[in-house]
Amino acid sequence: MTVREALRTGAAALEASRVPDARLDAEYLLADLLRTDRLRLLADADTPLTAAQAETYRALLARRAAREPLQYILGTQPFMGHLLAVSPAALIPRADTEILCEEALAALRPLCQAGPGVRALDLCTGSGALAIALKAACPSAAVTATDLSDDALRLARDNAFQLGVDVSFVQGDLFAPLAGERFALIVSNPPYIPRPELPTLQAEVLFEPRMALDGGEDGLDFYRRIAREAPAHLVRGGQLMLEIGSPQAGDVCALLSENGLTRLRVVRDLAGLDRVVVGVLEGPSI
Ligand code: GLN
Numbered sequence: 001m002t003v004r005e006a007l008r009t010g011a012a013a014l015e016a017s018r019v020p021d022a023r024l025d026a027e028y029l030l031a032d033l034l035r036t037d038r039l040r041l042l043a044d045a046d047t048p049l050t051a052a053q054a055e056t057y058r059a060l061l062a063r064r065a066a067r068e069p070l071q072y073i074l075g076t077q078p079f080m081g082h083l084l085a086v087s088p089a090a091l092i093p094r095a096d097t098e099i100l101c102e103e104a105l106a107a108l109r110p111l112c113q114a115g116p117g118v119r120a121l122d123l124c125t126g127s128g129a130l131a132i133a134l135k136a137a138c139p140s141a142a143v144t145a146t147d148l149s150d151d152a153l154r155l156a157r158d159n160a161f162q163l164g165v166d167v168s169f170v171q172g173d174l175f176a177p178l179a180g181e182r183f184a185l186i187v188s189n190p191p192y193i194p195r196p197e198l199p200t201l202q203a204e205v206l207f208e209p210r211m212a213l214d215g216g217e218d219g220l221d222f223y224r225r226i227a228r229e230a231p232a233h234l235v236r237g238g239q240l241m242l243e244i245g246s247p248q249a250g251d252v253c254a255l256l257s258e259n260g261l262t263r264l265r266v267v268r269d270l271a272g273l274d275r276v277v278v279g280v281l282e283g284p285s286i
Pocket residue numbers: 091094096189190191192193205212213214
């Protein structure tokens with residue numbers, strides 16, 4: 001079997017299982033197996049596969065046909081230009097979350113240029129994507145990240161180590177391990193799917209940890225707690241930035257406002273959907 005034939009039969013097998021982008025995923029899987037990239041793979045389409053390679057390719061296709069996310073099979077996902085390891089211990093970083101990261105960097109960069117000692121916090125860090133991208137872009141900032149899951153933190157620490165980025169990862173429930181600590185910037189992509197919607201999600205999402213997705217009955221449980229607790233952990237003038245599900249902007253703004261945060265802003269993603277809410281703890285900086 002040649003590369004060309006393998007891609008044709010692979011794409012057909014994935015299509016039969018209604019995998020979105022079947023041909024593309026067939027290419028990614030074979031390129032990964034042959035330790036090459038998609039372009040070289042297509043240029044060498046007449047190369048024959050060994051029997052062992054064909055066997056392994058069939059096994060990879062079977063996993064993808066069962067709707068296991070491509071990123072879990074490949075073991076990696078890029079985020080803000082960093083190649084992160086991913087595993088079922090944590091949510092696969094999304095392009096949506098890069099919107100939150102860009103917004104956070106727009107706030108953090110000038111603070112870091114103005115002076116040392118700027119502290120940033122990432123709650124529910126998962127793979128570590130946000131915390132690592134912030135620290136990589138603003139090395140003078142002190143970045144802390146928390147997660148409830150030890151398995152996620154192992155993955156996050158490994159990612160930070162591999163990328164040579166120094167983030168302080170702390171196990172705990174939201175702010176619980178951070179008594180008395182204040183930050184100029186707090187970011188979070190908490191679980192926000194309303195529980196009744198979980199079974200309706202795309203098949204691939206069901207491979208991701210439920211605890212990274214389940215936002216309680218109405219999806220707002222984490223926003224309630226973060227909004228209530230954030231003011232005690234922000235410096236005056238500090239900003240809270242939260243990724244949201246697109247219908248949640250009004251509710252999340254209301255929660256931030258009830259807890260004394262002001263200058264509320266909603267940032268849209270590239271699809272034009274509400275994706276990030278920003279609030280400020282007013283007052284002179286301390
Ligand atoms: N954006 C994710 C999804 O739709 C959900 C992430 C989250 O709950 N934080 O799958």
